[in-house]
Amino acid sequence: MRILHHYPLCPFSRKIRLVMAEKALEVELRTVRYWEENDEFLRLNPGGFVPVLEEDNKAVVVGDYAILEYLDEAYPQHKGLTGRTLQERAEIRRLVHWFDGKFYHEVSQKVYGERVEKRLLKNGFPSTDIIREGLQNIQMHLDYIAWIVEQKSWLAGRNLTVADLTAAAHLSTLDYFGDVPWDKYPATKDWYMKLKSRPTFRSLLEDIVAGHRRADHYPELDF
Amino acid sequence: MRILHHYPLCPFSRKIRLVMAEKALEVELRTVRYWEENDEFLRLNPGGFVPVLEEDNKAVVVGDYAILEYLDEAYPQHKGLTGRTLQERAEIRRLVHWFDGKFYHEVSQKVYGERVEKRLLKNGFPSTDIIREGLQNIQMHLDYIAWIVEQKSWLAGRNLTVADLTAAAHLSTLDYFGDVPWDKYPATKDWYMKLKSRPTFRSLLEDIVAGHRRADHYPELDF
Incomplete structure (x- = not known):
């Protein structure tokens, strides 16, 4: 296989x-x-x-x-996951780039990078200042998602696309550690709950990584 | 237009x-x-x-x-720029990702990011330690390019592809400031010279950005 x-x-x-x-x-x-x-x-x-x-x-x-x-x-x-027209495909890739690039650098690299990667790479001690900066930055992104999904069902329009999967992948890593303030962003939470309920998400929710404490709500569909 | x-x-x-x-x-x-x-x-x-x-x-x-x-x-x-078969396309995208991701983080972000972006974004003072780390890291990449182009004509095989253009784009930004030690990597220099001689490269060589001192050899085809 x-x-x-x-x-x-x-x-x-x-x-x-x-x-x-x-x-x-x-x-x-x-x-x-x-x-x-x-x-x-x-x-x-x-x-x-x-x-x-x-x-x-x-x-x-x-x-x-x-x-x-x-x-x-x-x-x-x-x-449909990647869009059918040139314009749909460009919009989906814009959003993929947003989360893989902008979100990753402004949030994941600071929070996950400090908490996990630095330890794995034996690259010094986590900086609480950098983690705090990442947790500050996440708010703008949760707000951006809310703003979009309040107008459309999914990030790139009426259908689920790789834009949603990319955003959810990044958020799920942070959510493992309980680093996403869902309650402040109900529209974003609803969107994430729809993704989390899909059978395709199950494998992620079953992840348990030794040495990294998983937040209690992480595998729960009702969080 | x-x-x-x-x-x-x-x-x-x-x-x-x-x-x-x-x-x-x-x-x-x-x-x-x-x-x-x-x-x-x-x-x-x-x-x-x-x-x-x-x-x-x-x-x-x-x-x-x-x-x-x-x-x-x-x-x-x-x-041909992006490859014809799935395997060619995957190899070209692997290399694009190498330079946009790995090279950018290990080198450009440290050298260009500190020298230029930090100043533009008024985000503190350039750190000479970080710049030095980037200039150290560039050597592995110049070596990697040399190792590939000694076996093939271009990075992804016998034809010029977007992999070469991506690598050259990143290097050209650093070369503007004279930050590429070409003479230590003759095979890499030969490959870059072939790219630099193409009419399609001319627009880059004509760039002059006020406030950023351009290295004397930057626009020269024989450098």
Whole structure:
């Protein structure tokens, strides 16, 4: 079976897990301790980061950007996920970029990066100032999501797309630690609850990572 | 005519300029002072970053990721630039991600980010420690390019692709300031010289940005 080399808490891996689940593509998940020396993994991806997809035919697709576009081209089922017209596709990619780029740098890198990655990479101690900055920044993003989903059902319009899955993937990593102030953003919470209730989300909710305390509400559908 | 909202020294804008030039798409370049309050630009891109493409039909495409994929889908001429098979396309996107992600964080963000962006954003003083770390990190990347182009003509194989244009875009921003130690990496220098000699590179070499001292060798084809 095809293999996704991933790390359970990595938001970029989570995005791909969600997309593959929505496309009903079976996959074996293999956790990579990417912060350790690992020659076998470096042969697959000299960059040393996850996710990496290994197909049955041994084709290797490296990185969430290449995998996302590959899945769209290789498995055109559920085409609506990435949009049908050039304009829809541009809007969906704008939002994917928003969460993978802007949200990641302003929030995830500061909160998750300090809390988890710094420890894994043995790269110094977490800075509470940086974490606080990330938790401050998340508010604008939760507000932005609320503003959009109050007008439309989903981020890019009337249908669920990879924009929603990308945003949810990033938020789910933070939510594992209880770092998302849902109650202040009810519209965003409703949107996230719709995503969390999908069967395709289940695998994420079952993640338990040793050494990282999971917030009690994390797996609950009613949170 | 279509408009590219950009900033001359932004590596992501430079990538799109190179791709559009290779596809022979005419475009008017409009410089955005993205670090200033600018309601007109925020209406085009609420994220406030460049590049943004505005088409003649008023379609707006935001961010280098969406624009790159949009150009591939909307203007299929010179299709080789993004690869023909799924495997070629995955390899090209792996490399684009390498330079936009890994290289940007390990090098550009530290060198260009400290030297230029911090000043524009009035976000504190440049840290010489961080700049030094970036200049240290660039060596592995120059070595990686050398290792590839010694085996193949271009980064993704026998043809020029957006992987080369992305790598060159990032390097050209650093080269503006004289931050690339070309002489230690002759194979990388040869590869860059081939790119720099292309007519499509000319617009980048003509960039002069007030307030930022340009290295003397920057516009020279024989450097």
